[in-house]
Amino acid sequence: MRLQWQKLLLLGVFGIGLTNTLVYVAVRSTTATNAVILNSATPMMVLVLGSLYFRQRLSRRQWAGMGLALAGALLIVLKENLLGMSHFQFSHGDLLVLAAGLCWAVYTLGLRTLLPGLDPLVMMMVLLLVGEAILLPAFVAETWQAGGFHLLSGPIMGCLLYLGVFPSVLAFLMYNRAIAQVGAAKAAAFLYLMPAFGALQSILLLGEDLRWYHVAGLAAIFSGIVLGSLSRGTVAATPRPPTELSAAK
Template sequence: MARYAKHPLALAYIGLVLTPLFWAGNAVVARGVVDDIPPTSLAFWRWVLALLIILPFGLRGVRREWAVIRDHWHRILILALFSVTAFNTLLYLAATTTTAINIALINSTIPIMVALLAFLLLGERTRAIQGLGIAVALAGMLLVIGQGTLGRLVGLSFSVGDLIMVTAVASWGVFSVLLRRLSVPVKSLTFLTMQIALGTAVLAPIYLVDLMFFSGGFELSRTTLPPLVYVAIFPGILAYAFWNYGVLNVGPAKSAMFMYLTPVFAAVLAWVFLGERLGWYHLAGGGLILVGLWFTTRNPPIAPARKTAE
């Protein structure tokens, strides 16, 4: 990370573009394995696998910075609860009772949720140019989800899964805002390792209850292993690392704007891997989202809350 220290904003923005790409794949996987892997099992074993992957790299930093972790463990626990434990577990649970398009629609409201919470909790005001960017990007997102017709948007139906997804978005919004307020002075890899470890520990008893009394778990096979590996590495380790770095360097509200890219990436992935048609509204909506991102990120960024890499 040292060679990127001179360009932390460039690295942050690259990571924030990749995060919705990985999350779009996460939504596709969640819908694809809904009949093979129970949502709580998918969430738990995703993080167990992620922890096993990251631990050899992060354990040294955890030992070296243990004194700081011991003094701030409660902060990491709170952040892990809203992110690792809650967000994806709720998303996977929502995927069992609602459609992918509804998940994309609700997930894309993260920028609005984060901007509101950043104002309420941090007093972070949205500039006029940023407000314009939010409006333009929101229009692009609705264009993609509505497939270019108002009737499709009006005709969307909502279910219990949608309410669960709203809760997931709220959880991620709280995490994004608190990430700056409850910043912990440790290296990024150390923080991510502890975030995953504590979040998985909180999720473990929830998984055990579900395993014993409800879902009964799943069978590890050639069908179920690849999705687990994907959600552990890409929307798990990499997306969380990129998001943490982006929020700490450019702020929660600006970082959240990149979530408008999720339905665009989802449409492209469906086109590439599922053979679904890529319509004009995907291209037009994606263009509007990029314009909105340009408006939102053109102002001087918020000063980082803490140093994240050395």
């Protein structure tokens, strides 16, 4: 791990320290719909940056699958208002959402540059420590402005515990593992499942009605992921010289 501390530092900055923070700040000055729509550009950023940095050639089938999944995600977000994009208004918060997507793309591709042999739990601990060190000054400043620490209620503590365990640590561990198994491009395509799962949870947990655009959007997303996964255009991680591999063990 000592040979890769600089890479881990950058991954902690972009993946833990910046991505979610930029989104949380962005939603203060933009709508949730705008945030979801612009966040849908993240998988495309992964493909474009991957093709530039790793010089990988992507097949037409892979681009078509990504486009189909994107169309399904937008259909769910825009619901029946298919012309809603024409009323899209750009704000300062929207730029932050795009910046967050770019940070996540850098994090996703950065995982491919790590040498093998690094324990996933150790790597996750290092990334979290780096991210927390970056966010600590902002946390102290907000706590000071709020008048110090306050005792939180049980439900709020439960929500914070859920956010800290499931969407944070476990999600990162599984995503990191997915990158190692199937590559950045294929793993990034599954990000389109976030609006799909959000719609399903709204139906199951909040009692919202199941509409045609939910079914059509889910079908498009899953079809696009399958189409992209069947593509042979994804290039495996860049091979490493034997000297580097032996040094990493």
